[in-house]
Every structure is written in structure tokens, then in C-alpha cells.
Amino acid sequence: MRESPHLTSVASVAAAGSHLSLAVPKQRAAVARQLLYVARTPDETLIAHLKSRGWQVAAARSAHELGRLVKPDIACAGVVDLASFAPRDIGGLEASLRQQQIGWIALATNERLDDPLVRRLVRHYCFDFVKLPVAHATIDYLAGHAFGMVALCDPELPPPVSEAGDEEMVGTCEAMQQLFRTIRKVANTDASVFIAGESGTGKELTALAIHERSPRRKAPFTPINCGAIPHHLLQSELFGYERGAFTGANQRKIGRVEAADGGTLFLDEIGDLPLESQASLLRFLQEGKIERLGGRESIPVDVRIISATHVDLDGAMREGQFRADLFHRLCVLRLDEPPLRARGRDIEILAYHMLHKFKTDNARKIRGYTPSAIEALYNYNWPGNVRELINRVRRAIVMAENKLISADDLDLAGYTEQESMTLTQAREAAEKRAIEAALLRHRHRLNEAAVDLNVSRVTLYRLMGVHGLREPGSADDKGALPADGPARE
Numbered sequence: 001m002r003e004s005p006h007l008t009s010v011a012s013v014a015a016a017g018s019h020l021s022l023a024v025p026k027q028r029a030a031v032a033r034q035l036l037y038v039a040r041t042p043d044e045t046l047i048a049h050l051k052s053r054g055w056q057v058a059a060a061r062s063a064h065e066l067g068r069l070v071k072p073d074i075a076c077a078g079v080v081d082l083a084s085f086a087p088r089d090i091g092g093l094e095a096s097l098r099q100q101q102i103g104w105i106a107l108a109t110n111e112r113l114d115d116p117l118v119r120r121l122v123r124h125y126c127f128d129f130v131k132l133p134v135a136h137a138t139i140d141y142l143a144g145h146a147f148g149m150v151a152l153c154d155p156e157l158p159p160p161v162s163e164a165g166d167e168e169m170v171g172t173c174e175a176m177q178q179l180f181r182t183i184r185k186v187a188n189t190d191a192s193v194f195i196a197g198e199s200g201t202g203k204e205l206t207a208l209a210i211h212e213r214s215p216r217r218k219a220p221f222t223p224i225n226c227g228a229i230p231h232h233l234l235q236s237e238l239f240g241y242e243r244g245a246f247t248g249a250n251q252r253k254i255g256r257v258e259a260a261d262g263g264t265l266f267l268d269e270i271g272d273l274p275l276e277s278q279a280s281l282l283r284f285l286q287e288g289k290i291e292r293l294g295g296r297e298s299i300p301v302d303v304r305i306i307s308a309t310h311v312d313l314d315g316a317m318r319e320g321q322f323r324a325d326l327f328h329r330l331c332v333l334r335l336d337e338p339p340l341r342a343r344g345r346d347i348e349i350l351a352y353h354m355l356h357k358f359k360t361d362n363a364r365k366i367r368g369y370t371p372s373a374i375e376a377l378y379n380y381n382w383p384g385n386v387r388e389l390i391n392r393v394r395r396a397i398v399m400a401e402n403k404l405i406s407a408d409d410l411d412l413a414g415y416t417e418q419e420s421m422t423l424t425q426a427r428e429a430a431e432k433r434a435i436e437a438a439l440l441r442h443r444h445r446l447n448e449a450a451v452d453l454n455v456s457r458v459t460l461y462r463l464m465g466v467h468g469l470r471e472p473g474s475a476d477d478k479g480a481l482p483a484d485g486p487a488r489e
């Protein structure tokens with residue numbers, strides 16, 4: 001029923017989960033029998049019965065309230081009344097249902113169990129389910145079993161991949177769900193993966209997620225920021241050198257490619273790789289061997305390559321700055337990281353997630369965001385994506401003087417004036433969001449996106465221009481209407 005501990009962690013991964021977590025809780029302490037009960041309208045008689053049976057019951061009426069009650073270190077039972085929620089609200093429960101330290105029992109009706117999402121949630125995350133109506137004693141009995149099972153879990157779980165659960169990927173929107181599904185699929189292959197996306201969208205996190213789910217997870221994940229290493233040092237950093245290879249080479253140095261042997265090499269900002277290093281990398285990809293600088297030996301190295309960039313590589317190839325043959329080697333599988341502004345409600349979910357993550361003891365009083373702060377989160381364009389959101393939330397935690405973070409605390413006061421937005425502006429903003437989402441869903445295949453949006457391809461192309469959604473410098477900008485093709489596959 002549950003996935004391996006590696007996958008089902010703090011808020012672990014599911015086939016299409018809203019969180020994709022790489023971290024494992026450090027310790028899980030079994031304490032007095034605690035039970036989380038989540039229902040749109042909690043049944044007070046059930047709560048009273050469970051309390052009389054010795055349960056310490058905490059009730060939640062929404063996914064958000066539930067998220068706040070979940071404690072990563074504490075084993076407890078959970079009762080989720082899936083029948084009481086509107087279908088559209090059920091997806092939001094997934095992050096909490098996925099918590100491995102909670103033994104969930106689902107309550108559902110026959111009709112609700114016809115819903116594929118409900119079936120999947122029950123199948124993946126629940127110890128058992130019962131059809132309503134059901135006797136309170138049965139729920140107590142099943143919750144007791146579920147609690148017993150989670151309390152049996154070995155407290156000495158494998159060490160975290162990275163400390164403090166930093167590596168959790170949050171996402172409920174369709175684009176992120178698609179990304180999670182793709183991550184799981186590509187993890188099982190050894191093919192090179194290319195991740196495209198704006199800065200701060202989570203490319204490195206995605207690369208790590210792929211590595212952590214791949215058969216190479218026990219070997220190193222080696223990230224290299226190609227843009228951060230001075231060009232003249234890149235060759236030796238990547239491939240190492242032998243003693244005496246150049247003045248100052250007093251001893252042999254193993255390069256990063258070799259150090260990643262058996263694991264995954266993440267080449268970030270691959271667009272910044274100078275042509276000389278591109279040629280060496282291509283040779284390595286073709287032959288699976290490296291030569292250290294000053295060395296004569298060819299050393300076989302077995303790594304999986306994941307690369308990423310936030311720049312337009314198509315443009316770089318057109319201008320001769322990036323080798324097309326290397327790109328085709330690197331981009332066997334392509335993933336597109338959606339920009340934060342195109343993730344709809346995930347913006348708010350991420351804002352709460354980051355608040356929870358970065359709230360220090362001093363800021364315990366902070367409960368959430370004011371309505372105008374939420375409005376600003378949606379109105380803002382997020383050029384720095386999730387990284388910027390993290391920074392703004394961290395700033396707000398420090399600045400906030402009240403229980404609720406305001407738009408001002410987020411430094412987004414200028415984005416709250418709904419009344420200053422005319423209907424035309426609101427329509428335009430909605431149109432842009434819809435086009436962006438469709439383009440993402442269809443990986444910029446204009447024909448398919450146009451069908452989805454129920455407009456002609458010509459109209460879509462024109463609207464992309466109006467909303468600044470055509471890539472600068474692309475053939476599109478030069479007036480040609482591009483044919484749909486595999487370029488963005």
C-alpha cells in the first residue's frame with residue numbers, strides 16, 4: 001500500500017503528488033495515541049466517542065488546517081472523511097495524506113469511491129477505508145490498527161538526503177503534477193535529461209528529485225554551475241588533471257565528472273559552457289571516457305547527465321554559441337519547469353509552505369497572510385520565481401508585526417489595489433495566464449495549445465506576441481509563424 005521509505009517521507013512522493021519530497025524525517029517518536037480527524041463538518045459524536053476511547057483528537061475542517069496540525073515527528077492515526085469534501089477540495093488533502101507517520105483510515109461513500117482521485121488517494125496512502133455510514137466503534141478499531149502499524153516504524157530511519165527537509169517539492173497545479181509524473185518516469189531511465197525553465201523555478205531541485213528516484217541514488221549527485229566557474233578553470237574542474245600537467249599542478253586532481261562516477265552529474269547553466277569545454281563534454285558523452293589534463297589514460301566514467309539552463313539555447317545554437325550536436329546528446333528527454341506565475345493556487349500553497357518552513361520560534365505568532373497579501377501574491381509576476389517567493393516570505397517573517405503577514409511585509413504593497421485594475425486589465429491578465437498555462441501543458445506546440453484554447457493557431461500566435469510570450473530573438477519574432485515541431489520537446 002505504501003511506497004518505499006525513500007519515497008514516502010516527510011511529505012513524500014506520489015505518482016502525482018502535490019509534494020515531491022527528498023528528505024526523510026530524522027526521527028519519528030511514538031507518543032500517546034493521537035488522532036487527526038479531517039472532515040468538512042466534523043462529527044462531534046464521533047470525536048466524543050474517540051476521546052472516550054483514549055484518543056487525543058485534533059480536528060481539521062480543511063486541507064490547510066490539517067497541514068498545520070501535521071507534525072512530522074509524531075506517529076498518529078488519521079481519519080479522513082472523503083465524503084464530506086467537495087471533489088475539487090480533495091486534491092488539497094494529498095500532501096497531508098502522504099505523511100508516512102500518519103496511519104490514515106478513509107471514510108467514503110460508494111459514489112465518492114467512483115472518483116479516480118479518491119481511489120488513488122485511498123490506495124496510495126490509507127491503511128484501510130470504510131463505506132459510510134459506519135459504527136464509531138469500527139473507526140476506533142481501524143484507527144487503532146493504523147496507529148499500531150505506524151508506531152512500529154523503525155525510528156532509526158535512513159539519514160536524510162539533505163538536512164531539514166529542504167528538498168521538498170511542492171506543486172498541485174496541472175503543470176507541476178505533470179512534472180512530477182515525468183520525474184518519476186525519467187528517473188527509471190539512464191537517458192540524458194535537459195531541464196528548461198526560468199531562474200529560480202526549481203531546476204536543480206528537479207534534477208535532485210530525478211537522481212533520488214533513480215537506481216543511482218546511492219551514488220553521488222554532483223551539481224556543477226558551469227556559469228560560476230571561470231572559463232580557464234573549467235576543463236580542469238570538469239575532467240581533473242595529472243601531477244605536473246601545468247605549473248602549480250603539484251598533485252593529481254580528480255575532476256567533477258570522474259567524482260560523479262556511478263551517480264548523476266547536474267550541469268547547471270549549461271548555456272555558459274565555453275566551446276572548448278563543450279567539445280570535451282561531447283567527446284565524453286560519445287565515448288563514456290575522460291582524460292585528465294596532462295594524462296594519457298582514458299578513464300571510463302559512468303554518469304547520468306542532467307543539464308539545465310534558463311537561457312534560450314535555441315538562440316545560442318543559431319548564433320553558433322552552443323553546439324547543436326551536444327544539445328541533442330544532452331536533450332534526450334526534456335522537462336519544462338513552469339514559471340511560478342503560471343502555477344495558479346500553488347503560489348499561495350508555496351507561500352504557506354515557506355512560512356511554515358522558515359517560521360522561527362520568535363515568529364510563532366504569525367498565523368498566515370492577510371487577504372490583500374494573498375491578492376498581491378497572485379497579482380505579482382514573480383520574475384525570480386520560487387527563489388524570490390522564499391526571499392519575500394523570509395523577509396516578511398522578520399518584518400511582520402501582526403499575526404498575519406501583510407502585502408507590505410512582503411514588499412508587494414503595490415500589487416494589492418484590485419480597484420486600480422480595470423476590467424480590461426483583469427481580462428488581459430487572465431488571458432495571459434491561460435495562454436501561458438496552455439503553452440506549458442503542450443510544451444509550446446502551438447497547434448495543440450490553440451485547440452485547447454479554442455482559438456486558431458494564428459490567433460494564438462498573435463496573442464503570444466501581444467502578451468510578450470514569444471521568445472526574444474526566436475524565428476517567431478522575425479515574423480515567421482513557426483511550424484510545430486520537436487524543437488521544444
Ligand SMILES: Nc1ncnc2c1ncn2[C@@H]1O[C@H](COP(=O)(O)OP(=O)(O)OP(=O)(O)O)[C@@H](O)[C@H]1O
Nearest residue numbers: 168169170198199200201202203204205310386387
Ligand atoms: N516546487 C518547489 N517546492 C518547494 N521549493 C522549491 C520548489 N521549486 C524551487 N524551490 C526552491 O526554490 C529555490 C530555487 O530552486 P532551484 O535552485 O532548484 O532553482 P533553479 O531553477 O535551479 O535556479 P537557477 O536557474 O537560478 O539555478 C530552492 O531553494 C528550492 O529549494
